[in-house]
Amino acid sequence: MSTPSRDPEIPAQAGEDGHQNRTARLDAEQHTTSQHHPTAEDFSAVAQTEEFQQLRRRFRGFAFPMAAFFIVWYFTYVLLSTYAEDFMATRLGSSAITIGLVLGVLQFATTFLITWLYVRHANKSLDPIASQLKADLEEAR
Amino acid sequence: MTTSTLTPLAGSQLGNPVINIAIFAAFVVATMFIVVRVSSGRTKKKETSDFYTGGARFDGRQNGLAIAGDYLSAASFLGIVGAVAYYGYDGLLYSIGFLVAWLVALLLVAEPLRNTGRYTMADVLSFRMKQKPVRMAAAISTLLVSFFYLLAQMAGAGGLVALLLGVSDDFMQNVVITLVGVLMIAYVLIGGMKGTTWVQMIKAILLVTGVIVMSIWVMALHGFNLSSLVQGAIDHVNSVQETAGQGESLLEPMGKYGSNKVGFISLSLALVLGAAGLPHVLMRFYTVPTAREARRSVSWAIGLIGTFYLMTMILGFGAAALVGKENIDQMPGKANAAAAALAFELGGTLLLAIIAGVAFATILAVVAGLAITASASFAHDIYNNVMKDGKADPRVEVKVARYTVLVIGALSIIGGVAAKSQNVAFLVSLAFAVAASANLPSILYSLYWKGFKTQGSLWSIYGGLTSAIVLIIFSPAVSGAESSMIPTADFAWFPLDNPALVSVPVGFFLGWLGSVLSDEDNTAVSTEMEVRSLTGADAGGAISH
Numbered sequence: 001m002s003t004p005s006r007d008p009e010i011p012a013q014a015g016e017d018g019h020q021n022r023t024a025r026l027d028a029e030q031h032t033t034s035q036h037h038p039t040a041e042d043f044s045a046v047a048q049t050e051e052f053q054q055l056r057r058r059f060r061g062f063a064f065p066m067a068a069f070f071i072v073w074y075f076t077y078v079l080l081s082t083y084a085e086d087f088m089a090t091r092l093g094s095s096a097i098t099i100g101l102v103l104g105v106l107q108f109a110t111t112f113l114i115t116w117l118y119v120r121h122a123n124k125s126l127d128p129i130a131s132q133l134k135a136d137l138e139e140a141r
Numbered sequence: 142m143t144t145s146t147l148t149p150l151a152g153s154q155l156g157n158p159v160i161n162i163a164i165f166a167a168f169v170v171a172t173m174f175i176v177v178r179v180s181s182g183r184t185k186k187k188e189t190s191d192f193y194t195g196g197a198r199f200d201g202r203q204n205g206l207a208i209a210g211d212y213l214s215a216a217s218f219l220g221i222v223g224a225v226a227y228y229g230y231d232g233l234l235y236s237i238g239f240l241v242a243w244l245v246a247l248l249l250v251a252e253p254l255r256n257t258g259r260y261t262m263a264d265v266l267s268f269r270m271k272q273k274p275v276r277m278a279a280a281i282s283t284l285l286v287s288f289f290y291l292l293a294q295m296a297g298a299g300g301l302v303a304l305l306l307g308v309s310d311d312f313m314q315n316v317v318i319t320l321v322g323v324l325m326i327a328y329v330l331i332g333g334m335k336g337t338t339w340v341q342m343i344k345a346i347l348l349v350t351g352v353i354v355m356s357i358w359v360m361a362l363h364g365f366n367l368s369s370l371v372q373g374a375i376d377h378v379n380s381v382q383e384t385a386g387q388g389e390s391l392l393e394p395m396g397k398y399g400s401n402k403v404g405f406i407s408l409s410l411a412l413v414l415g416a417a418g419l420p421h422v423l424m425r426f427y428t429v430p431t432a433r434e435a436r437r438s439v440s441w442a443i444g445l446i447g448t449f450y451l452m453t454m455i456l457g458f459g460a461a462a463l464v465g466k467e468n469i470d471q472m473p474g475k476a477n478a479a480a481a482a483l484a485f486e487l488g489g490t491l492l493l494a495i496i497a498g499v500a501f502a503t504i505l506a507v508v509a510g511l512a513i514t515a516s517a518s519f520a521h522d523i524y525n526n527v528m529k530d531g532k533a534d535p536r537v538e539v540k541v542a543r544y545t546v547l548v549i550g551a552l553s554i555i556g557g558v559a560a561k562s563q564n565v566a567f568l569v570s571l572a573f574a575v576a577a578s579a580n581l582p583s584i585l586y587s588l589y590w591k592g593f594k595t596q597g598s599l600w601s602i603y604g605g606l607t608s609a610i611v612l613i614i615f616s617p618a619v620s621g622a623e624s625s626m627i628p629t630a631d632f633a634w635f636p637l638d639n640p641a642l643v644s645v646p647v648g649f650f651l652g653w654l655g656s657v658l659s660d661e662d663n664t665a666v667s668t669e670m671e672v673r674s675l676t677g678a679d680a681g682g683a684i685s686h
Binding site: 037038040043044046047052055056059063066067070071074075077078079081082083085088089091095096097098100101104105107108111112114115116118119122123127130131133134137138 | 230233234237238240241243244245247248249252367368369371372375389392393394395398402405406409413432433436437439440443444447450451665666668669671672673675676677678679
């Protein structure tokens with residue numbers, strides 16, 4: 001596992017520091033395309049815009065807390081199952097349904113619910129900004 | 142239906158092997174016909190995008206089906222039904238990790254991946270790094286994970302024949318493993334990703350329909366009351382002399398993992414973080430034209446996979462209630478035979494044959510997805526980008542991919558034959574552990590941390606990979622226990638069956654450390670990657686010819 005110091009055998013089309021020129025590479029691969037390829041400057045210009053910052057905030061503001069929530073909730077369930085066995089095996093009334101079974105089925109329910117919430121959020125709050133920015137970037141000039 | 146109907150099958154195989162084989166053959170002929178049809182259309186077979194991603198022309202619903210077909214293996218079908226039948230609650234607990242994991246893919250991985258890459262995991266990992274070393278690392282990890290997974294599937298195919306066709310003969314098992322390998326090669330060579338996707342879609346429909354029908358049947362026999370189904374399973378255990386009084390254990394956690402709680406937590410971590418780092422899963426996000434379709438794919442997949450695991454719980458309790466562990470134990474395959482035994486109990490020879498055919502179809506669809514992923518990674522990452530500086534002729538690249546499929550097919554047949562009598566089930570959890578420790582940290586850092594550098598990426602991939610593999614070699618999965626791969630030797634010093642609890646933090650830590658110690662400046666390209674990942678600009682959607 002050696003650290004790659006500046007590799008002398010960097011391909012001819014690679015730019016400074018060995019980072020390949022993305023646009024050149026895409027053109028080579030995607031030889032049927034006719035659309036305008038945005039340049040690095042275009043991308044960094046868009047990154048500064050208020051629209052992009054808003055898109056980034058809306059995406060992260062939803063995805064990160066939701067990811068943290070489901071991981072905590074899942075491991076709560078796993079830890080209860082591993083270390084609170086008697087609690088999880090408690091029957092509800094006289095039925096054969098236990099607290100563990102209920103929480104297990106709730107894991108399915110929350111997974112479906114989070115999926116639905118995210119898709120709704122993305123369709124409503126992310127897609128319109130994203131497609132506008134995409135159109136701006138791909139517009140041939 | 143009384144237990145007396147089961148007497149003839151105790152100690153022997155189930156159903157009629159000829160009908161089982163006929164149904165499987167019908168699946169092979171039908172899928173082969175479709176694969177030939179879809180691949181002989183107007184598309185140019187020499188295009189890399191056609192071979193790797195079917196030209197990215199699938200829609201979200203089709204791709205969601207294919208993801209479910211790619212992900213739901215025979216092990217998860219037969220294994221989880223068996224685990225619920227034998228251990229009740231623990232089987233459910235185990236299956237949940239496989240589902241919840243998809244939220245990582247949905248929330249954090251699928252869409253940005255679609256927006257920043259084209260064919261392989263390495264496309265995304267190397268985006269803002271030095272191309273060659275990172276692509277090489279990502280390709281090595283892809284090839285290893287895919288091969289572990291493939292080997293487990295192939296070895297499992299041998300056991301499945303013994304179970305479903307009553308063939309315990311060594312030679313015949315080898316023939317079946319070879320046949321699975323040859324069919325896998327044929328699907329991939331003839332149909333590329335397009336053909337593979339169709340096989341996966343058909344399999345997913347058959348598998349999910351099969352378990353839904355059986356579950357409704359089981360529930361109908363218990364008045365559509367889950368409580369009386371579970372009580373039926375408990376009563377059945379209590380009604381058997383040897384196990385009288387042990388019925389309650391079906392409700393108690395940790396009957397299956399009792400001695401190794403920390404090991405189970407480690408496995409849970411591998412499952413929940415591993416799914417979104419499995420290269421064959423990641424590759425499926427490239428077969429749709431846009432991030433929006435990738436999102437639809439994952440939401441369809443979550444619906445299908447979640448439904449599937451809920452149904453396997455019902456089938457497991459159904460097998461415990463209607464067939465009983467004491468009868469399942471008499472059959473070759475033991476717990477793995479629970480689903481088949483239940484099918485026979487419910488619908489006799491014909492339903493058993495259908496379920497057996499579906500189980501075989503399941504293996505074929507999964508191995509085909511693995512083979513195409515591994516071949517794409519070798520041809521696109523190693524051959525084109527590392528050896529040919531990204532300037533290889535696409536035709537030659539596809540040719541290399543095709544030859545790679547042959548090599549992978551041959552290796553997996555040899556490996557499958559050699560490993561079929563070994564307990565290699567741990568290879569699947571190892572694949573998840575490597576995916577969670579070597580792949581996912583780099584994917585998340587690449588997408589969400591601008592400070593991530595080439596050195597961090599390499600340390601993370603190689604460090605996560607090495608620690609996961611070394612720890613499993615010295616774990617009870619390989620030696621020192623009755624259920625080990627080599628039960629006669631004991632060189633285990635690592636106590637957990639699954640290394641994720643250690644190797645995942647190692648992967649994340651090394652990724653951070655390698656990055657903060659590096660003076661590389663990739664700020665500009667990181668900004669570009671972030672804009673691309675969120676907007677999908679310039680992502681090259683479906684390619685029309």
